[in-house]
Amino acid sequence: MTSPREQIERYLRRLADWRGDELTFMEVCGTHTVSAARSGLHSLLPRSIRLISGPGCPVCVTPVSYVDHALALSKLPEVTIVTFGDLVRVPGSSANGPEKAPPSLAWAKARGADVKVVYSPLDALELARELKDRQVVFLSVGFETTTPVIAAALQQAIDSGIENFSLLTANKTIIQPLLALGTSSEIKIHGFLCPGHVSVVIGSNAYRSLAEIHGIPCAIAGFEPLEMVRAIVALTEQVSQNHPRVDNCYRAAVRPEGNSKALEVMFKLFEPCDSVWRGIGEISDSGLKLRAEYRKYDAAQRFKVELPPVLEPLGCRCGDVLRGVISPSRCGLFGKSCTPDSPKGACMVSSEGSCAAYYQFRQEDGK
Amino acid sequence: MCLAIPMRVISVDGNLGRVEASGALLTVALDLVEGVQPGDYLLVHAGFAIARMDADEAQENLDIIKRLTESPEP
């Protein structure tokens, strides 16, 4: 059996045969971003094939206003904020705090706010069970991999009559931004490397309209460099055959129809809504919010707080990075005033953010 | 953030599964999958199984995750 390395080399030789125009493919999964940076995939590809990162890190695309909202809730004396770890260091609007250190939830916690990091929304539910006199607010962010999990936890809360539990929602769906980016005139994208674990839930059929109606090649990939290269070969083939379709290169877990039970739970509690993406702006029907009958579990309804005017970090080009318009090193702050230890923008905070991944693995990305 | 890890089912009790990966045992919620049996491989994300996986592929994925979490290649 050939080793993964030999297989990668074989695929790379096939890619080197590409004689057409320069191709730009976009990966839209934070795990792909990290895997590509770690393995140096960008520099292994032939010059005529470029892999850029898109808006695949849920924390990175969450707008500053959401962090501001969470910070405002954390000031309420009865509220315990419970969140996935990725969010706690994302800076909010700098107007909230001293110029040099825009406030984050970690900043608020150091100043006495009750902020807890968990691995699962079930841990948040457990806290609500234990802390009966507290209001537990779970920060509900994520794509379709995560939203069903949050929905299932909320369903458990409802079933067991737990009332001191609510969600601050900014959940997002993946197809609409892909459509927006794939049809934008700002940058020509020749195909999408679609996220493996989001696809586990939504299924490979979910991309068919992108490929069949809008003519954008799609390939669903696992997160090993070999799997990513295989998907890039699939995309290149689609381009050369002028036959856009959806190639499922992650068959172990992704089925055409996805996980119907997860989708059912998600859509029982959530419904589509317009949603703001950092750097992209509002995209219609690209978010998920709680349905009217479950709105009493919406922390934005339960607690009324004043929000400061939104201030994006000065000089931060996360938006351009997330749209694939520039690579992180083109941002003037990259590696200077913005590093993982002292991040200016969300793309440097989350380990899956493009800026953090490029910084950590010193990606040579000038091509 | 969307990372999910394959884990092998040891036992099932209602909507909870006892699972094992790299020697660690933990409990995951089975609310989002159907018909889980001991010996199955599950893809686990944030405390919930989000899919059942083919066993060979699951093992391959575990090897990959191990490599991904080891120190970066030079």
Ligand code: SF4
């Ligand atoms: S390097 Fe820092 S400041 Fe520049 S775009 Fe990335 S996160 Fe924003």
